[in-house]
Amino acid sequence: MAMKTWWLYVTAVFLIAATPGPNMLHVMVQSIQQGARRTTASMAGLMTANLTCLIASAAGLGALLKASPMLFEVLRYVGVGYLVWLGIKAWRAPVSSGDGAIEPHARRSIRALYLTGLGTGLSNPKLILFATALLPQFIDTGRPFGTQLAILTGSFMVIELFWFSVYALGGRSLSHWLAPANRKLLFNRVSGTLFFGFGAALLGSKV
Structure with missing residues (x-):
């Protein structure tokens, strides 16, 4: 892979990762809660979901999904359903009424937090489209495949981790602003609507 190709890839990933999507919204919501x-x-x-999708793409999943429209449709509808479920959860999240304080959220187990993150990542339309359609474009078939995959995957993970940290810290600061119940309710409705929107985007996506 030529250096200019790598720089193009890094720039594209940096901009794509910075754009608010299901993953970043999930990190911010969990940071607040x-x-x-x-x-x-x-x-x-x-991050596990990211790595899984990138490796699966490298193993030929992208070509398989293109060759089998039915399989792609099944995976797409599963992803849509999961994003809609997250939107419903956000809309129905309780807030207290009367004293202006946020109703405390139950302390979830590390395992539950990990699995919810994994499910969110695997249903992320941006990640699916990136892994199946964009990543293969940066592979030079005339150079060692394994080395290129390691560089591209490693670069992607570092950039994603950077933006995850930014959104997590942003959610921590935002939690103070959300102290009044009416603001918390508004945030729940907005985040729920965004998850519905991501589900609609995945439903209408074509690879």
Whole structure:
């Protein structure tokens, strides 16, 4: 892989990762509800999903999905359903009424945080489209495949981790602003609507 190709890839990934999507929204919500430190478990689940999708793409999943429209449709609808479920959860998340304080969120286990992050990552339309359609374009078939995959995957993971940290810290700061119940309710409705939107985007996506 030529250096200019790598720089093009890094720039594209940096901009794509910075754009708010299901993964970044999930990190911010978990940071607000569970705290920045415990959000690392959710981040680990998301990173596992990233790595899984990138390796699967390299193993030929992208070509398989293109060759089997039915399989792609099944995976797409599963992802849509999961994102809609996250949106419903956000809309129905309770807040207290009367004293203006946020109703405390249950302390979730590390395992639950990890698995929710994993599910969110695997249903992320941006990740699916990137892994199946964009990543293969940066592979030079005339050079060692394994080395290129390691560089591209490693670069992607570092950039994603950077933006996860930014959104987690942003959620920690935002939690103070969300102290009044009416603001918390508004945030729940907005984040829920965004998850619905991501589900609609995945439903209408074509690879």
